Amino acid sequence: MTGDGPHKDEISGIDTTGHEWDGIRELDNPLPRWWLWVFYACIAFSIGYWVLMPAWPGLNGYTHGLLGKSDRREVAQALTDLQTLRGAGGAKLKTASLAQIESDPELQAYAMQVGQSVFGDNCATCHGAGGAGGKGYANLRDDVWLWGGSLEDIQRTITYGIRSGDDQARLSQMPAFGRDAMLQPAQISDLTEYVVALSGRKANAAAVGRVTTLFAEQCASCHGPAGKGDQLVGAPDLTDADTLYGSDRAAISGQIHNGQGGVMPAWGRRFDPETIKALAVYIHANSGQ
Template sequence: MADHAHHGEIDKVTGTATTGHEWDGIQELNTPLPRWWIWTFYATIIWSIGYFIVYPAWPLMNGYTRGLFGYSSRAELDVDLAKLNQVRGEKMQALATASLEEIEKNPALLALARAKGKVVFGDNCAPCHGSGAAGGKGFPNLNDDDWLWGGSLEQIEKTIKYGARSGNDEGHMGNMLAFGKDGTLTKDQIVQVANFVRSLSGQSTRPGVDLAAGKQIFAENCVACHGEDAKGNPELGAPNLTDKIWLYGGDEATIIETITNGRGGVMPAWIGRLDPTTIKAMAVYVHSLGGGK
């Protein structure tokens, strides 16, 4: 390929001057952009400079340029929310002062709490628990009656407020220990106790595995949290192992992984992020989904 200079030549087909650029016999025509397009382009540059001056635009090390207008979409939202609360007025005040039980007994307050709770849930909780609160692997289903930390109104409110393993001093604590990782149990023992755990909920077990040995291992290592009847302990966040509801999965491989490496999912604390009335509404909403105790 070659680039030869033919500047000033006139293209025979179009009658347009060329730029002098040629590649393999193909010449570039000298056809400038229309003047109106050029001036529009310059106008957008001037407009952008004006925008940078009057509106927030450039990020800084510890903030951003505020602009002459001092505009803030967050400030606008705060104003809109304040107006909305003014319109709601007495209803929101009643929701704020009523107890959780009083809200559920009052049809009007219950409807208000559920409506508000549903919107807040969609904005804050749905990314983990799903838009229908059905959860997923590692994220509890809030529609059933299986609750790691308790399903009463007060317990749900506490979980929303302070979270679990969230770093908040009031939050739920307690992890599933890593019995394999820390060397407490051997691989064979983990297989035995995993199969025993599966048998607790009527699931099939691996042929040839000593379930009696698994039961003994369970008694020595697991009853402290899950209880002698294996029905769990909401104080510790220890799940019921006799039902067929599994947070991470109830197949043998997943249970072995859980026993070997432990579990410690985090539920964030919402106190400080959401106001008390909003948290109250969300607790009522979650409790009313069908699985609240």
């Protein structure tokens, strides 16, 4: 690139920039008028913006701007607006008991609406949009409940969570019998047959016979002597058609080996009590109760 200063282009009669690339020169056309005006308008706007809106960081704080806009305050305002928007239904949710909500068709319909939207935003990630759950995530639409399916039980589970670290969280711990070498692989294999037999399926009778005592010693304390489970300690019923981690032999032996247990957050820290009430009513109703 060589530059021999600006000179006039012969054909168009317009000055060039004075730069030359292998004989090609660039015309020094002025910027389009409309573009310039938009540019100036943007500059004017930005000055106005600095004056009116929070803009410049300082050493201790920032310029707040004349309009006093604050996102933090807007969130607080939005939450207050939400209460206002919920209106009479929201106020009733606060005072009514769970049973009262469910027996009042209008309030129930209202709670269902609130519950549905909150469920979709927060619970559906694990439990699925329809609440049918998946492997390791409880199905909320059936009649099998690890921690109880009454309105109050559901409300408590939502509020404090499961293994969430909250003081009042639902807490149970299935031992990892295999991983922690509490049982031999052969024993686990036989116990698997025992569990299969409990759920009413065909199993190896000899294996079942070998671990009857072992089941009573190791498993019955939580799952009960008949394997019926116990909702107080979150021990699943081994005799029904429902399993959280799968019902084939591999899944059952894997569960005895590893003793998996999922975590559900304590939503009481994020939702107000009436939202949790609405959620409980929504889940309760959708479980066909």
